[in-house]
Amino acid sequence: MLSVHVHYQTHHFSPLTLVSKKRETETETEMERNEEEIGRENGLALATENDSSSNSNDHSICGFESLHHLLCASLSPQVFQEVKRLLWGLNCGRAVEPISLPDPAKALSSKHDFDLQAFCFHADKELLREPRIVRVGLIQNSIALPTTAPFLDQKRAIFQKVRPIIDAAGAAGVNVLCLQEAWIMPYGFCTLEKRWCELAEPVDGESTQFLQDLARKYNMVIVSPILERDLKHGETLWNTAVIIGSHGNIIGKHRKNHIPLIGESTYYTEGNTGHPVFETAYGKIAVNICYGKHHPLNWLAFGLNGAELVFNPSATIRQFSEQMWPVEARNAAIANSYFVGSINRVGNEVFPNPFTSGDGKPQHTDFGHFYGSSHFSAPDGSCTPSLSRYRDGLIISDMDLNLCRQLKDKWGFLMTSRYELYAELLGLVC
């Protein structure tokens, strides 16, 4: 059993070992022709772009909360071990290990029905440095009230819903916690309606105050991505992550660097904070907000500024990015020798007025399914399984930050880079 708090469905497919036995007797063409059939025999209908069978209305993956759960229940233990090695990699020669959490954290996850999983990334033992183990948490959540409810009620209901998840992180001894992009509101930007601007807050606004108390209570650094209104500079809007220190102090903020050309760009523009790395009690952290994950140089800049852990708080749907999700952050972790925590909201958010997404499709009232699937990636290329595709959740991982330098020494990506060549080229094209 790989997760600390498991919610397996009752489906049990025949082990794929049966499939491989059958395949030994087939030619390659037969295998191709029969792939779908064999998949169906095993209850694993293969997904195609237009095939909704892999994403039934409950937004499960063939009845499972995550790919990890599906594979664990469907493969023989031996085959699953090997598939895990290939899909999630090895950390210090071993599969990324689940760890157990204190009972109060587990009790909160049962009572409030959120997915709770915990893992551990190791580093090699060093002779001159002590291990630098940090416990990091990521929270994914759906909204709490219909998008038609009064705004203040919507926001406060989200506070109420997220509170026990933060309490679970506190009970589990999490040191650094990150919430999802614009966590205090629905992702109303897809509607283009300006009324969502009302939910913007100053950096020291209501949500920051709410989290400051919790940061103090649990001695925890909290990263809080909000829609910001800069009251001191023309009341402009930004998509901002506020970094709250473990004493409840505001360490700083980062404003989203890359704004997608969908909805959001009609609300706010590119951030003006560069690529800050925040020195916290628990390590050097940075935030690459959502769409910035598609920009390798954005990831690079946080690395060059010394980040050891970069969060990617997101709000993204299946149609946009699900196939990129397991790849981009993991690649950034490898290329820049740091850890990445990827967070995505969950659920469907239905809005009162129909809108289009500029894709020629009919008007609709919901943007699409936010597929959750929050997870961690490590600089050695290993990663954790993902949280549920449709439920709120908290994923925790211990990570020895010494692994960052160890990977730099092993692979030397920074040393062998040729940034001067790229700088020259970029100088020419800019």
Ligand SMILES: NC(=O)NCCC(=O)O
């Ligand atoms: N929130 C946001 O930047 N969404 C863009 C979609 C994506 O990057 O997957």
